Amino acid sequence: MISASGLELRAGSRILLSDATMRVQPGDRIGLVGRNGAGKTTSLRVLAGEDHPHAGEIVRRGEMGYLPQDPREGDLSVSAKERVLSARGLDQMLRDMEKAQSEMAELIDDRQRDKAIARYGRLEERFAARGGYAAEGEAARICGNLGLPDNVLPQSLGTLSGGQRRRVELARILFAAAEAGPGGTSATTLLLDEPTNHLDADSIAWLRDFLKAHDGGLVVISHDVDLLESVINKVWYLDAVRGEADIYNMDWKRYQEARADDEKRRRRERANAEKKATTLRAQADKLGAKATKAVAAKNMARRADKMLSELDEEQTSEKVAKISFPEPAPCGRTPMTASGLSKSYGSLEIFSGVDLAIDRGSKVVVLGLNGAGKTTLLRLLGGKEIPDSGVVEAGYGLRVGYYAQEHETLDHDASVWDNIRNVAPETPEQRLRTTLGAFLFSGEQLKQPAGTLSGGEKTRLALAGLVSSAANVLLLDEPTNNLDPASREQVLDALSSFTGAVVLVTHDPGAVEALEPEKVILLPDGNEDHWSEEYLDLVQLA
Known part of the structure; x- marks a missing residue:
């Protein structure tokens, strides 16, 4: 349970929320909505205790599970399985058992081996008493339903993509919430910021059913209308003009x-x-x-x-970013080629022997199941990682613009202005200010650290950097995530009119249709094919 009163939230000098009262009780399934920049992510962070309000009091009771938009770093050496099991304190017990098991096999002295066997027996008894073996199976099922197959679970978090790490964190939170309390119900309050990001259609459908059945509290930020319609029974609307939270005790349609x-x-x-x-x-x-x-x-x-x-200020129509990509820098006929690319993380081979050629102005979609290496391929092409074998070669005039789904290209400690200036140091200041204004950044917000922006605002800032770079090859990894419907339409319009080359990874069929691709690359095999409408059905499944 969470109770907040007199809540005031700010982003720099801008007041997001003033004197707000919010309450989350078991059985409440609340949709937290409002336009990009209204303070949704900030509100969720404060409710979770990850940040402090400017004023007001928050009381929290019971367990909480918080999923931020960006994956947490933490200890990247632990395995995905251990991270999920840690939600119920089973990870250390499992490590102790594995250690005792190794000692049993390695010890020669009979007396020491007997001690190790006895120690293993005690550990296994405790593990079983905590429902350990059944819990392992339950955790694996949750992971599988979120697109994390069994071969991913032993891998360390550091070898996984940002999207996979975020799914591990979501699995951990749901695994904790699935544990019934003394009364047979879950007392966990879930605070989820865009939980459907990086999930395929089947995983999203499973998540909807899970959240509908959850009997603890829930506050969710999502642009997935189907999820809001099927799950929530209350709505908090953050009004960016009035700086207030309007509470609606009803479902999404009403x-x-x-x-x-x-x-x-x-x-x-x-x-x-x-x-x-x-x-x-x-x-x-x-x-x-x-x-x-x-x-x-x-x-x-x-x-x-x-x-x-004494009256509310008249509602202003929601501003929409006016996104358009400029003419790309001149380049040769084939500005980028790659041959024999392979990449493995530990013992897990992601793909091997991938060849491709990106021609000037070509439009390419990369498809593959979760974990097939779509993000990894873009990172290799963008020079963010080094392939285990193979080479990426730059053609005449190549200028790459890379959009990372986890906003890793942004300097989260630097201001909005410093981020755009670092991307385009030679561009005149007034032109950069005009570009930022088109993406709805102006005034005091230019001084705001990028790390304090909402997910949608980070997306807009990263796209503003691409616009300023005059890139002739855009590598776009889920560019429509975190965007409200109006901003998404602007991005898709800009994508459809861009004359440079684009390599796109997305679960958004609308983004593929706007791109009008000529080619598709299928991972992990790396096969290249001409685009056809038949592939569109695979986009949400990939």
Whole structure:
């Protein structure tokens, strides 16, 4: 359970939320919504105890599971399996058992071996008493349903992609939440920020069913309308204009109707108030011409001002980033080629023998099941990792723009302005400011550290960097994640009109349709084929 009162949240000097009251109880399944930059991610971080409010009090009771948008680093040497089992304290017990088992096999002295056998027996008894063996199977099932097959679980977190690490963290949180308490129900409050990112269609469907059955509390940020429609029973709407949280104790469909009615009411109240205020001011002007009525005129003017100030500010239409990619820098006919690329992490081979050629202006989609190496391939092409074998060769005039799904190309400690300046140091300052303005960054927000931005804002900043780079080959890894519907449409429009080459990894069929690809690369085999509509069905499954 979480209870917050008098909550005030800020991003720099900008007030996101003022004097808000929020309460999460068992059985509450709350959708936290609002436009990009309204403070959704900040609110969730504060509720989870990851950050402090500017003012207000928060009381937390019971267990909590928090999934941030970006994967946590932590100890990358532990295996995916150990990380998931740690949610119930089973990871250390399992390591102790494995150590005792090794000692049993290695010891020659009979007495020492007997001690190791006895120690292993005690550990196994404790492990079994905690439901260890059944829990291992349960954890594996959750991982499998989230697109983490058995061969990934023994791998260390450091060898996994950012998307895989985030799925491990989601599996860990759900594994903890699935453990029933003394009353047979879960007391865990789940705080999930875009949990469907990096999941395929089957995993998203499974997650929806899991969350519907969850009897603890839930607060979820998501642009997945199907998830919101099927799961939530309450909505918190963060109004970026008023700096307030509107609470709707109803499901998604009824919320949309109620929200539309509320906005109509506010516009009506505003129009009526403005009409009355105009009449009062006209009367004040008439009375003000007479010296004997001057006091009455001032009182009328004050009443008119007060009438307007007590009303909500008129809702402004949501601003949308005006994204367009400039003409790419000139380049040769084939600005990028790769031959014989292979990559392994530990004993896990991701792919081998991948050959490709990216021609000027070509559009390519990379498809493959989760873990097939789509992100890894983009990182190799972008020079972010070195292949185990093979080579990536730059053709004449190559200029690469790389968009990472985990925003790793951003310097989270640097400001918005410093990030864009570092990407395009030779571009005139005014042009950079114009570009940032088109992506909805201006004023004091230019001084804001990139690490404090919401996921959608980080996406916009990273895309602004691509626009400023005049790249002729764009490597795009899930570019529509974390974007509200209006911003997503802008990104897709920009993608469809870009004249340079694009290599795209995505689960978003709309992004593929906007790209109009000519080629598809299928991983892990690295086979290349001409694009056809038949492949579109594989996009959400990949």
